[in-house]
Each structure stands twice: as structure tokens, then as C-alpha cells.
Amino acid sequence: MDLSMLLTEILVASLGLIVLITGLVLPARNNYIASGIAFWGTLLILLYSIFSFSQQGAIFNGVYNVDLFGNFFKLLFLTAAVLVMLMSWKYSNRFHKKSEFYALIIFATLGMMLMSAAGELITLYVGLELMTISFYILVAYLLTDKLSGEAGLKYLILGSLSSAILLFGISFVYALSGTITFESLPASLTNQPALIAGLVLIIAGFAFKISVVPFHMWTPDIYQGAPTPITAYLSVASKAAGFAALARFFMTAVDPVDMVFDWTLLLAVLAAITILAGNLIALTQKDVKRLLAYSSIAQAGYILVGLVAANTYGLKGVLFYSMVYVFANVGAFAVAAAVENDTGKTGIEAFSGLSKRAPLLAAVMTICMLSLAGIPPMAGFAGKFYLFAGAIQSGYLWLAIIGLVMSMVSVYYYLGVAKAMYIGENETADGLSTGGALKVALWICVVLTIVMGVYPGPLSELAGFAIQAIM
Amino acid sequence: MNEFPVLLTTLLVPLLGAVIIMCLPADRHKPIKYIAAAATGISLLLSLLAALSYDKGLGGMQLVQTIPWIKDLGVNFALGIDGISIPMLLLTTLIGFSAVYASWNIADRVREFFVLLLILIAGVMGTFITTDLFIFLLFYEVVVIPIYLLVILFGSTKRVTKEYAGMKLTIYLLIGSAFLLAAVIALFIKAKAISGVASMDMAFLATLDYPVGFQILVFAFMAFGFGTLLSMFPFHSWSPDGYAGAPTAVSMIHAGVLKKIGGYGLIRIALTILPAGAQIIAPVIAVLAIGNIVYAAYICLSQKDLKYIVGYSSVSHMGYVLIGIAALNIISLNGAIIMMFAHGVMAALFFSMIGNLYEKSHTRNIDDFGGLAHQMPKLTAGFIIAGLASLGLPGMVNFIGEFTIFVGAFSSFKVITIIAITGIVFTALYILRALGTMLFGPRNEKWDHLQDLKGAEMVPLLVLGIAIFAGGFFPFTLMDFINNGVGDLAQQIGLLKMGGLL
Numbered sequence: 001m002d003l004s005m006l007l008t009e010i011l012v013a014s015l016g017l018i019v020l021i022t023g024l025v026l027p028a029r030n031n032y033i034a035s036g037i038a039f040w041g042t043l044l045i046l047l048y049s050i051f052s053f054s055q056q057g058a059i060f061n062g063v064y065n066v067d068l069f070g071n072f073f074k075l076l077f078l079t080a081a082v083l084v085m086l087m088s089w090k091y092s093n094r095f096h097k098k099s100e101f102y103a104l105i106i107f108a109t110l111g112m113m114l115m116s117a118a119g120e121l122i123t124l125y126v127g128l129e130l131m132t133i134s135f136y137i138l139v140a141y142l143l144t145d146k147l148s149g150e151a152g153l154k155y156l157i158l159g160s161l162s163s164a165i166l167l168f169g170i171s172f173v174y175a176l177s178g179t180i181t182f183e184s185l186p187a188s189l190t191n192q193p194a195l196i197a198g199l200v201l202i203i204a205g206f207a208f209k210i211s212v213v214p215f216h217m218w219t220p221d222i223y224q225g226a227p228t229p230i231t232a233y234l235s236v237a238s239k240a241a242g243f244a245a246l247a248r249f250f251m252t253a254v255d256p257v258d259m260v261f262d263w264t265l266l267l268a269v270l271a272a273i274t275i276l277a278g279n280l281i282a283l284t285q286k287d288v289k290r291l292l293a294y295s296s297i298a299q300a301g302y303i304l305v306g307l308v309a310a311n312t313y314g315l316k317g318v319l320f321y322s323m324v325y326v327f328a329n330v331g332a333f334a335v336a337a338a339v340e341n342d343t344g345k346t347g348i349e350a351f352s353g354l355s356k357r358a359p360l361l362a363a364v365m366t367i368c369m370l371s372l373a374g375i376p377p378m379a380g381f382a383g384k385f386y387l388f389a390g391a392i393q394s395g396y397l398w399l400a401i402i403g404l405v406m407s408m409v410s411v412y413y414y415l416g417v418a419k420a421m422y423i424g425e426n427e428t429a430d431g432l433s434t435g436g437a438l439k440v441a442l443w444i445c446v447v448l449t450i451v452m453g454v455y456p457g458p459l460s461e462l463a464g465f466a467i468q469a470i471m
Numbered sequence: 472m473n474e475f476p477v478l479l480t481t482l483l484v485p486l487l488g489a490v491i492i493m494c495l496p497a498d499r500h501k502p503i504k505y506i507a508a509a510a511t512g513i514s515l516l517l518s519l520l521a522a523l524s525y526d527k528g529l530g531g532m533q534l535v536q537t538i539p540w541i542k543d544l545g546v547n548f549a550l551g552i553d554g555i556s557i558p559m560l561l562l563t564t565l566i567g568f569s570a571v572y573a574s575w576n577i578a579d580r581v582r583e584f585f586v587l588l589l590i591l592i593a594g595v596m597g598t599f600i601t602t603d604l605f606i607f608l609l610f611y612e613v614v615v616i617p618i619y620l621l622v623i624l625f626g627s628t629k630r631v632t633k634e635y636a637g638m639k640l641t642i643y644l645l646i647g648s649a650f651l652l653a654a655v656i657a658l659f660i661k662a663k664a665i666s667g668v669a670s671m672d673m674a675f676l677a678t679l680d681y682p683v684g685f686q687i688l689v690f691a692f693m694a695f696g697f698g699t700l701l702s703m704f705p706f707h708s709w710s711p712d713g714y715a716g717a718p719t720a721v722s723m724i725h726a727g728v729l730k731k732i733g734g735y736g737l738i739r740i741a742l743t744i745l746p747a748g749a750q751i752i753a754p755v756i757a758v759l760a761i762g763n764i765v766y767a768a769y770i771c772l773s774q775k776d777l778k779y780i781v782g783y784s785s786v787s788h789m790g791y792v793l794i795g796i797a798a799l800n801i802i803s804l805n806g807a808i809i810m811m812f813a814h815g816v817m818a819a820l821f822f823s824m825i826g827n828l829y830e831k832s833h834t835r836n837i838d839d840f841g842g843l844a845h846q847m848p849k850l851t852a853g854f855i856i857a858g859l860a861s862l863g864l865p866g867m868v869n870f871i872g873e874f875t876i877f878v879g880a881f882s883s884f885k886v887i888t889i890i891a892i893t894g895i896v897f898t899a900l901y902i903l904r905a906l907g908t909m910l911f912g913p914r915n916e917k918w919d920h921l922q923d924l925k926g927a928e929m930v931p932l933l934v935l936g937i938a939i940f941a942g943g944f945f946p947f948t949l950m951d952f953i954n955n956g957v958g959d960l961a962q963q964i965g966l967l968k969m970g971g972l973l
Binding site: 312313316370375376377381382385386388389392393397400401404405407408409411412415418419422423455456457460461464 | 541543544605608610612619623641646650653656660
């Protein structure tokens, strides 16, 4: 067994520990050192994971897979972590202890990596808990803020509940099939009602993590209450991790071709109501963070469409869209964080006249939101094209139409924010100080959103290689 | 052959202009305007060059340029023009160039205005010169957002607020495009299932045989998507409100060219690829077109706001285009295309005159005016040219379009064509009444301070006026191209018919 295959994970784990120790050893006024180590370390690991992208092989007898599918998602998580750290640079000044904040982000990233590469249900569960428990703390990290504390508690209670449901489902599957590795599951799956109930419970557990309606109730409150960079990270990376695990589990363990249980139909219905509910509720939101929360529920619905399709285009869409969603959503939340830093508010009125105060922020927000809505030349368009092409290929024309119409409806609330930024009036006309690190994050998000939209070829090829591992 | 990429340059020059303007400081109004004018001017010249270099004897797609774009979707960044796209390309560059001059007096947020305008012009142009369906959709949707921003930033609030107008326009067009997207994706998947090749090339997609039921469904979706853009009754209500709220240049481009993407798409994509579906759905379109022509013309009779009159009249005129398309024969299709060109230049001229008058008088209500010919003879001339073109006076290019459509459509739909012809009477009524009230009669002292067109303001009148008369007196200049293009198309559809579909 070649442990060097696990080097990325080992590096991430060590980095988290180093950051934690640095924070403990050094006096509090030097805590920028810990955040510096965290940021540059994550960046270096990201570069390493780009170089080792083609590495593949199963270790621990298929318990853990190192393959292109997992590598693609590792790249995604690390990229998101780097962007979130850039975004937190100034924001984290309000925290009492920076080092733990960064260390927890790194541990959450490690949990996501485990989830996307796990080859059996217990490893998957361990990864999921590592990620979720880190997030419980991160969500409540604004200690003096009541909303943040409330969000943390809600997340803890609901998150534990969903983990319990997931475990319950796993126990059903194990009891009836006698195995939990994805490889050996297809042979032992039967048509028993209890086994199907187990699979449904597993879906429910994941549906909570990716905030699919009707398991979405926690999303708006927690997204609104959590520190904005954490909201961004929660919305892009933890969701992508949920999708990665769900896709790997259902594509490899529960064969969609020789179906014991037609999970695609179940997911199709969930996707449809998620898209409808997320977009329709978002129409009435007055707080930008809540609006983005509902929009991210809708986005989960779109990505789920690709999984429903369960074919090359659909899965490629899942990967492609998850990646472009990182840049679009982090960009939007980064702007929200900058505005929150300046005004202390995230209501839509705080964004009024932003185009005069900070043209860059207004432009980035508009472009990122249009990418979320799937308007070309932004990257969201190509992503949605893949997702819905997959759905139509699998015969879900109705789902594609719901998705396409609702994504056009979503333009209404996205443009509502754009309208406030461009023609709204604001009593203060002073410029808005963003800080260099946040600006870097904004530029990365906006440039990649446009480049991947205008020329989606390379990312689409990468996603194409990655999904071969689970097809 | 390694020659100069004319089409690509035509497309990129406005975008390049937009980038240069973005880099200029915001308060340098003059250079910004000159760059915008230069960019659209170069585009206009290049498009004329492209049209002249088109070999009519050879026919088909020419000046083709293909760059591989997305492999697994079979998407190429492919450009090319044929007889159908040439008039549309010329229309875009003519109106784009005029629109820059019609906006010469903009004083607030000049940089943003011209950047968005140039992106808009490039986007519209892209739809007409690409031969790839994916790239077509890309350009098609790119234009929506600049329009929204232009309307809410620079529009005017009269009967409806500009925010309302902009949002209504945007949402209508996007919902239409959602169905269009679904149709295109379904088509792509079906074509891949039939041929085993993933391709978005329009010409390739047109060579395949699709089941008739599939064709009907997809054609219906496309007819809805393109129909909404073409303001087909009953999906037209965005159009008058939208034009009323929009700034002059956007009204010009929107009514002049953008709408025509709907008609162009129906012919180039829906009709060519799905001829059997077209046969079934065409009568429905023809009946809806009556709604356009008669209903919208009827509304026009009671309108007082100039922009609403031209807005509803453009809905009415699109009815002719729809009948021309629905009649499905060579003559009527020729007519539909030349009508699109004719209506484009006419509507753009109308809106530029209205915009100019509104800028100076701050009202668009026809009853507020009277005897404007005394103070503003040149503006009056512009209104008269546009108005007479609108009612299809011989000698103007619009006459050619309407006449050809009626001749062609009569062989397919007798009753519908006769009802449609009555629309001309209505048009004459509301146009002449509006112009008479506004322009003629005793001098109104109240408007003595208004200055007539001068300098840059003359450019739209000259450019578009020349286009209207040139097309009217020498219709063959355009007709040769169109006939050529429609001939190719008919051949394709004819071949498919022999393929045993109907």
C-alpha cells in the first residue's frame, strides 16, 4: 500500500494542527502569523493537488479511493478554502481568536475530502461528521452576535438529527446486505422494503446537507446568522461535498441501470420542488444573505438535476456546475461580506448606490449573480446546459423545463439587487474600503466566472475525465 | 484559404471599442463618443464589404470561419453568412451606427452607456452571423442584461416606470428563451441519438430526419420562444411598455434589430431544422399573426404617446412578418425577410426622431404638439419618411416587403391574408393622424425654443433615410441576396419532404 497517495490529506491534517499550535504558542497579537500559515499552506497544498491530479488507485481495500473524481472535488474544496480565507482576511478581525477559525476551516476541508473519496459508508460518515462538527463551531464563531449563536445551536440540533437519520439508513443497509463498501453493495442489494427504506433514509440525510426541499428549513437562518465567509464556504463546499458523496454512492453502489430501486425518480421530484420552492421564496427576500440562501437552495436543485440524469452529460454538469458555483457564490458572498464589514447590515438597502461607492463590488455582484441565474457569457450558462442536456437525455424533459423557466424567474430577484446597486440612492457616497485580500478574491471569482463561461472547453474536459471514475 | 477574417473583425470591433472605453476616465465624454462611433462605423463598413464580397453565383454559407469550442457538445465558434443573414447583418450595423449618433447628447454616466450599447450591438450581430446553435443562444441571451441595465439607468418614466418596463421586458424575453433553450437541448439530444454525432451545427442538424411528433413539440417551443421575442400576439405586451421605458438607442436597437432575431430564428433554425413541425404549427402562427396586425393596430388608434404608437405599430407590423413565415413558400419568406429589414430601419428612424424630440421638449404626447414643421423642418422630414414607410408607401423599402408577403401568403391563406391587408388601412389611419396632429397646422408658440436637427443628430436621419429609399427604389440589391438564401433553404426543406416525412 502506497501511503503517498494520501499525501494531500496528510498535508491538510498537518496544516490544521500546525495552525492550531501556532495559535496556542504565539501571543494573541501575533495571530496574523497563524492566518498567514493557514492561507499560504492551503495555497501550496492546492498547487500540489493540481500537480498530482492524475494520481489514482484504491487503498485500504477500496475503503478509500484516490481517483480523478475525488481529485476533482479536492481541487474544488481547496480552491474554495483559499477564496474563503482571502475573504476572511479583514472580516476575521472581529473574531476573538483567529487561529482556531482558520484551523477549523482546514479541518472542515479535510472532512470534505474524506467524503468525496470514501469508498464505504462508515468512512463517508466520519468525513461528514468531521466537516459538520467543524461547521457547528464556525457558524457560531461571532460570539457576541445573537444571530450567530442561534444559528450555531440550530445547526447543531438539526445537523445531529440529520446525521442520526443518515446513520439509521446506513444501519438498515448494513443489516440487510451485510456490507457497507460501495463495491460489494450492488451484488447484495435486493428488493426488500426495509432496504429501500434504508436508501431513502440515506437520501434524506444527504438532502439535509445539500439543503434540498423539504430538508432545507435550517438554511436561511444559518446562512444569515453565520459569519459571511463561513456562509460562503458552507454554501459552496459543504454542498459540493454532499453531492460528491451522493453521486459516488448512488452511481457505484446502487446501479441506476439495473435498478433495484428507482432513486432517480425520487430525486427528480425532490429536485423539482427544490427548484420551485427555492426560487419562489427567494423572490420575497429583503436581506441579501437570506436571498442568497434561498438562491443556494435553488442551485442545489439544479445540481441535483444532473444526478437525476445519471448519464455523462448530467454528471459532467454536476461537476462543472459545482465548480463554477464556487466562484459565483463566493464572489457574491464576498461582496456581501465587504458591505457587511462597512455598514454592519446585509439588508438590500445596504447595497443601495453601491455602484457609485464601489463600482468593482457592484460589477462583481452583478456578474456573479448572473452566473447563478445561468445567463451567458457567464459560466453558469454552460453548466446549466450540461445539467439539462443530461436530464433531457434521460427523458426528464419536464424537469428541464421547470429548471429553465425557474432559472429565468430567478433573474428577477438577482436583478432586484442589481437595481438597488445601480439606481438606488445612498446617503453616504464615501468609497467603501474592501482590503487587498478581498479584492484578490473578487478578481479571481469574476475573471474565472467569465473565462469559464466564454470558453468552457478545458473545465468540461476535466469534468469528463473525473466522472469516468464513477460511471 | 488564409484571408482576412471579415466577420470576426466585424463582431470584435464593437467589443474592442467597449474595452477601450472602459479604460478611459469616466469624464472624457468626447473621446468616448468618438470611439463608439468609430467602432460601429468600422463595423458598418466591414459588413458592407462582407456583403459585397458575397458570391451570389456560388450561394450557401460564405466567409466561413470555424474555431472548435466545446468538444463533447460539438460546439464550434463558427461564423458565416448567407443570403438570409446578410440583410440582418447590414441592418444591425446600420442601426448600431445610427444609435450611437442618436445618443450623442447623453451627459450622465456616458461611459457605462456606451460600453453597454456596444456590447448590445455586438451581441445582436453575433446571433446573425453564427452558424452554430450554441453560440447563437449564447449571443441571444447576452443581449438581455445590457438592455435591462440601459433601461433602468437611462430610460424614462411616463405611463409605467422604467424599472417596471425594464423588468417586464427582461422577464418576458427570458421566459421565452427558457423554452427555446429546452427546445434546442432536446433537439441536440435527439440529433445525437439519431446520428451518433454530437453537433450544434445548424446545417448538420437540418440534414437529419426527426420523428414528426418530436418536430411538432420542439417547433412549438421554438415558436413560443422566438414568437415572444418577435412580440407575437398574445405575448407582445412587453414590447410597447419596454420601448416606452427604454432610452432612444435601446428602442432603436430593440425594435429595429433585436426583435428580428425572433423572425430570423424562426426561419433559420425552427423552419430549416423542423420542416414537418412547421407545416403543422404554421396555421396557428398565421392566426395569431392576425391578432398582431388587427388588434395592435386597433390599440394604436387610441394611443397618445408617440412611443406607444410606434411600439404597438411595430407589434402590428411583426404580424406581417409572421404571416410571411407561416405561409411557407419562397415568395412569402422573401417578403418576411425584406419586411424585417424594412421595419428595422423604419422603426429605428422613428424612435430616433421621437427620442430627439423628447430630449428637447420632454413630452411625447401628440396632443401637446402642433405645427412642428414650422420650427423643426428637418425633424418633420424624418417623421414623414418614417411614417410613410410605415404605412407602406411605394418607393420605400417597406412597400416591397408588404407587397411580397401578401403575394406569397395569398396562395397559402386566402382569408387570413385579406384580413391582414386591412391592417394597412388602420396603419394609414393612425400614422397620418398622429403626424398630422403633431407636425402640421398653425405654428405653436410654445415650441419656438426647440432647435432643429443639427450636426450629429442628422446622422440617423441620413443613414436610415438613405437605406429606406435605396431599398425602395433598388429592391433587387437586397432581394438578390434574400432570394438566394431562401432558395437554398427551400432546397433543403424540399429535400426533407422527399425524404418521406409528409
